[in-house]
Amino acid sequence: KTTNNTRPASQLSIDYYSKSCPQIEQLIGWIISQQFKEAPVSAPATIRLFFHDCFVEGCDGSILISTKPGSNVLAEKDAEDNKDLRMEAFETIKKAKSLVESKCPGIVSCADILAIAARDFVHLAGGPYYQVKKGRWDGKVSMASRVPSNLPHANSTVDQLINLFSSKGLALDDLVALSGAHTIGFAHCKHFLNRLYDYRSTKKPDPTIDPRFLKALRMSCPHYGGNADIVAPFDVTTPFLFDHAYFANLGANLGLLASDQALFLDPRTKPLVQALGKDKQRFFQAFSVAMDKMGSMGVKTGSSLGEKRNDCGVHA
Ligand code: HEM
Numbered sequence: 479k480t481t482n483n484t485r486p487a488s489q490l491s492i493d494y495y496s497k498s499c500p501q502i503e504q505l506i507g508w509i510i511s512q513q514f515k516e517a518p519v520s521a522p523a524t525i526r527l528f529f530h531d532c533f534v535e536g537c538d539g540s541i542l543i544s545t546k547p548g549s550n551v552l553a554e555k556d557a558e559d560n561k562d563l564r565m566e567a568f569e570t571i572k573k574a575k576s577l578v579e580s581k582c583p584g585i586v587s588c589a590d591i592l593a594i595a596a597r598d599f600v601h602l603a604g605g606p607y608y609q610v611k612k613g614r615w616d617g618k619v620s621m622a623s624r625v626p627s628n629l630p631h632a633n634s635t636v637d638q639l640i641n642l643f644s645s646k647g648l649a650l651d652d653l654v655a656l657s658g659a660h661t662i663g664f665a666h667c668k669h670f671l672n673r674l675y676d677y678r679s680t681k682k683p684d685p686t687i688d689p690r691f692l693k694a695l696r697m698s699c700p701h702y703g704g705n706a707d708i709v710a711p712f713d714v715t716t717p718f719l720f721d722h723a724y725f726a727n728l729g730a731n732l733g734l735l736a737s738d739q740a741l742f743l744d745p746r747t748k749p750l751v752q753a754l755g756k757d758k759q760r761f762f763q764a765f766s767v768a769m770d771k772m773g774s775m776g777v778k779t780g781s782s783l784g785e786k787r788n789d790c791g792v793h794a
């Protein structure tokens with residue numbers, strides 16, 4: 479094997495399982511298309527699960543670990559910021575793992591299954607198909623306490639987003655492209671309620687929300703006493719289709735979270751938001767590149783750094 483000194487060689491490769499489990503992508507693909515038919519919300523849920531995995535301890539399946547019964551150390555999935563990850567996403571990975579284990583026992587990591595599942599859902603929802611590099615091992619650490627500082631929040635400023643993403647090796651372009659995942663899926667009212675009623679303690683709504691959109695959101699999400707389970711779509715135009723409408727919406731003041739709308743309001747990110755809003759192919763290209771980058775973050779390779787789990791929810 480040769481190493482390339484000018485560029486850090488990716489530890490991952492597209493054909494990692496070509497000898498040990500050649501049918502891996504078909505096996506997972508079959509589960510994902512079935513799951514997409516039965517429960518379409520699994521698509522946004524799993525794409526988000528992958529993001530939350532990669533940002534905490536790298537893409538290593540640490541998000542999939544369940545807290546040990548009786549333990550007072552909570553696993554990542556029980557952190558406050560992960561409470562609204564949908565169970566459909568965990569179910570999807572569980573089903574895929576179980577089929578993969580039946581054909582290739584002890585070979586494929588949960589982290590790789592999650593990366594492939596996220597890609598398959600992007601594609602099934604109408605988004606790009608890109609190759610997924612494989613070879614991730616599962617992580618040995620999953621601690622709720624590591625979560626808050628490593629994930630962005632609905633009210634994060636563009637400065638905070640840029641800093642967080644760049645601390646992970648992701649550039650401004652990646653931040654904007656990856657945010658385009660909000661072209662599908664939903665958010666609970668609590669994440670944008672302050673924008674509707676009391677923006678920055680002004681007792682007034684966020685002046686940057688389109689007035690009709692504001693009215694509609696207020697109907698779904700009352701200031702007080704609303705049902706905590708109510709959600710609103712990120713993309714009011716095509717909430718189930720993975721397209722570039724999210725970016726055009728931001729230009730029309732139809733961003734759902736403050737952090738979404740902020741990408742249009744900040745001069746550093748606005749030009750790219752506008753470009754992607756006009757050019758679906760460019761979004762798809764940028765998204766594919768950024769998912770590959772995100773998917774390579776903090777990966778563990780080899781048994782000294784990682785593990786191969788039998789059950790994705792339990793350390794090996
Ligand atoms: C840029 C900073 C980001 C912030 C502040 C953010 C924040 C959020 C919040 C608050 C929700 C709503 C959760 C809920 O109420 O259930 C959400 C959902 C979602 N996020 Fe993000 N997110 C960001 C980036 C990303 C990235 C990079 C991806 C993937 C590449 C992503 C994918 C998703 C998806 C698909 C959903 C919908 C989940 C569902 O419907 O189940 N987000 N995000």
Ligand SMILES: [Ca+2]
Nearest residue numbers: 531534536540
């Ligand atoms: Ca992780």
Ligand SMILES: [Ca+2]
Nearest residue numbers: 661713716719
């Ligand atoms: Ca859409």
